Every structure is written in structure tokens, then in C-alpha cells.
Amino acid sequence: MTLPTIARELPASSGGNQRVQRQLLIEAGKAEAFGKPLAAMLMHALARTVPQAGEVGRLLAAWPGDLAADAITFRLSAGLHALARTGRAPGLAFLYHGEEGAAEPASTAFDRAVLAALTDHATQLGRWIAHPTQTNEVARVAGLVAVLMALNARAAMPCEVFELGASAGLNLNFPHYACRMGERTAMAAASPVALAPEWRGEVPEVRAVEVLRAIGVDLNPLDPACPEDCARLEAYVWPGERARSQRLAAALALARAHPPHVVAGHAGDWLVGALAAPQGAGVRRVVFHSMVMQYADPFERAGIDAALAAAGARASPARPLVRVGMEWRADRLAVELRVTTWDGEPGSGEAKLAALCHPYGEWIEWRGLA
Numbered sequence: 001m002t003l004p005t006i007a008r009e010l011p012a013s014s015g016g017n018q019r020v021q022r023q024l025l026i027e028a029g030k031a032e033a034f035g036k037p038l039a040a041m042l043m044h045a046l047a048r049t050v051p052q053a054g055e056v057g058r059l060l061a062a063w064p065g066d067l068a069a070d071a072i073t074f075r076l077s078a079g080l081h082a083l084a085r086t087g088r089a090p091g092l093a094f095l096y097h098g099e100e101g102a103a104e105p106a107s108t109a110f111d112r113a114v115l116a117a118l119t120d121h122a123t124q125l126g127r128w129i130a131h132p133t134q135t136n137e138v139a140r141v142a143g144l145v146a147v148l149m150a151l152n153a154r155a156a157m158p159c160e161v162f163e164l165g166a167s168a169g170l171n172l173n174f175p176h177y178a179c180r181m182g183e184r185t186a187m188a189a190a191s192p193v194a195l196a197p198e199w200r201g202e203v204p205e206v207r208a209v210e211v212l213r214a215i216g217v218d219l220n221p222l223d224p225a226c227p228e229d230c231a232r233l234e235a236y237v238w239p240g241e242r243a244r245s246q247r248l249a250a251a252l253a254l255a256r257a258h259p260p261h262v263v264a265g266h267a268g269d270w271l272v273g274a275l276a277a278p279q280g281a282g283v284r285r286v287v288f289h290s291m292v293m294q295y296a297d298p299f300e301r302a303g304i305d306a307a308l309a310a311a312g313a314r315a316s317p318a319r320p321l322v323r324v325g326m327e328w329r330a331d332r333l334a335v336e337l338r339v340t341t342w343d344g345e346p347g348s349g350e351a352k353l354a355a356l357c358h359p360y361g362e363w364i365e366w367r368g369l370a
């Protein structure tokens, strides 16, 4: 079933269970499209059971915001995953332990386990629903690495990286990761953290990338040395994604040895100050964000655009500014890697589509910077 078909399966409604069920079916379609059968199964089970789910069902039905933009179904999935991981929802844990790509568990067993978790752990799930999502997916940073290499192919220079919405800062550690693009490997080839997206399209030439400093901002920075913070990130991995869980654990372990620098704050406010700091001649300033803009309000997003445009107006070939954003397209059906370079040359400030990406970095369809 295609995504538009699923979206039409239930009519849009102004509120209530139908609105929640419709969103769950949309998310099930996305999970299927992005190769996550267990997550799709969970979304279908939730769509069937949510009307009987008492307090959690009522909380979802009465959600005042946009269910998609607030990623409510993902918050719920993380809460259920946390219950399964800590043994408090044994029925779900049993179903989640299937091998990746193994036969799907029977839907009735899934419905029973999901409904039991929803009704037995309403308070805890309510807390997960109330808190914004917080992933930290290192595979997403492969797109940034490719962009930095493509930029260095044009004009090699060291860079400084500012990340908006950096979470635990794991993406700031990209110089410590092995980044495999087709047959080529960039950055730290022997790293225990290997990013290996399925590379579609031309493979950028591997270039040395010198990172002078990498610093991020997040509303709620997570600490790789704090077990609760690590558990939170692990819950936000979809059930059944063993390779992703292992990569996250390896990146968290590496971050304990190389702590990333993340400050607490609003991306928009922080960026104004960061862009005002002096930029050395011959240094490329790069502002990176992945899966963040949907959470910033329209005023903050406009402020970020304006701060970058103002700093871009001061940029030059010797002090270029680059924005690299990996974000959902406005229709939320694809994730785009967009690159804007300001350097005072013709074309300065034009956003370019450099790649289409899997939301968790499993594949990159590279278009280049031309």
C-alpha cells in the first residue's frame, strides 16, 4: 500500500482517535517504505489498540498540537521501547527480540502486548509522550562528511563546525568515525564507529578534512557519560534495529573518551553569538543541522535563516560560510541534504540539493554540489 493510500484510508478529522489512528497509519507506511517492518507492525498495532488504551488513548486523542510535527507516535514508540528494554513490558520485549528482517510476529500477539503496555504503564508512557523526541544518529553525519570533501575538492581549507540541535554531540565527533562511501573510506578508517550508508550515485573523492573546532547547541544536551541519557537515546532507536543500536553504543563509548562540546540553549539565539565570533582567514565556517528544524518554531527558524543570511553577506572566498541541513522536505515524504554556500562569488547564498537521504542515514542518494 502506498503512503498516499494509507493517508486516505481514514479521513482527516479535527481531533480524537481517528486523527491519531490516521497518523499511526501514515507512520506505518513510512516505516514500511524505509525498511522497518517491526516499527510498521508496532504502528499498525497501536492504530488498532489506541481507542481502547484508556488514559494514553485519551492523552493522544486530546493532543493540542500537530501530531506529525511533534513526532508523537515516535515518542510513544520510544516509551514502549524503554519499557521493553528494562523488562517492564515482557510481551513487547519478546516480540522486539526477533532478528532484523525475520518473519513478522502475529498481529494478535502484538496487539495484546501493546495494549497491555499502554494500560499497565500509562503514567510512564505519558511522560515519554510529553517530552520532545531526542535521537542522536551518527549515520546522518555521513552527508556532512561528503559535503566537506566536495567543498575541499573545490578549495581545500580547514573548517570549524557549529551544530544546531546536537543532542549528545555524537555527530560532532565525525572526525573520529570511519565514513564508508561505496569503495572509499574517509576520516578515521580504523574507528570502532563505522558509518556505511548504501551510497547511490557518484562517490565523492576522499579528501583530508581538517576540523579546527566543532561545537554544538541543544535545548537539552545529553551526556554520553550518564547512563540515563544513554538509555534515553537507545529507546529512540526503532525496535529490531540491532546494527543501529550497536553503532549508537559504540559512538557513546567513543564520546566518553572524546567528549563532544555541546552547550545548552536555543539554536537561534546561540547561532547569532557563534556567527559573531571572529573567523580566521582561510577557515571555512560550517553550520550543520540534522532533523532539528521541525522542532524549532517558525520565529526561531526565520531567525536562523536571517542570522545566516546576514553572516553570509559578510563572507568572502577567504572566509566562506556554509549551511548544511539534513531535514524532512515540507511534505515530510523525503529527507533532503541541502547546502548553501556564501562566499561573495556569483551564486553565493543559493541553496542546492546535494542528496536525498534515508532519515537515519541508511542510504544516501548523492547529487553533488554542482
Ligand SMILES: C[S@@+](CC[C@H](N)C(=O)[O-])C[C@H]1O[C@@H](n2cnc3c(N)ncnc32)[C@H](O)[C@@H]1O
Pocket: 133, 134, 135, 136, 137, 138, 140, 164, 165, 166, 167, 168, 171, 217, 218, 219, 220, 265, 266, 267, 268, 289, 290, 291, 292, 295, 296, 297, 300
Ligand atoms: C531529532 S533530534 C536530532 C539530533 C541530532 N541532530 C541528530 O541528527 O542525531 C533533535 C534535537 O534537536 C534539539 N532541539 C530541538 N529544538 C531545538 C532548538 N530550538 N534549539 C536547540 N536544540 C533544539 C532536541 O533537543 C534534540 O536533541
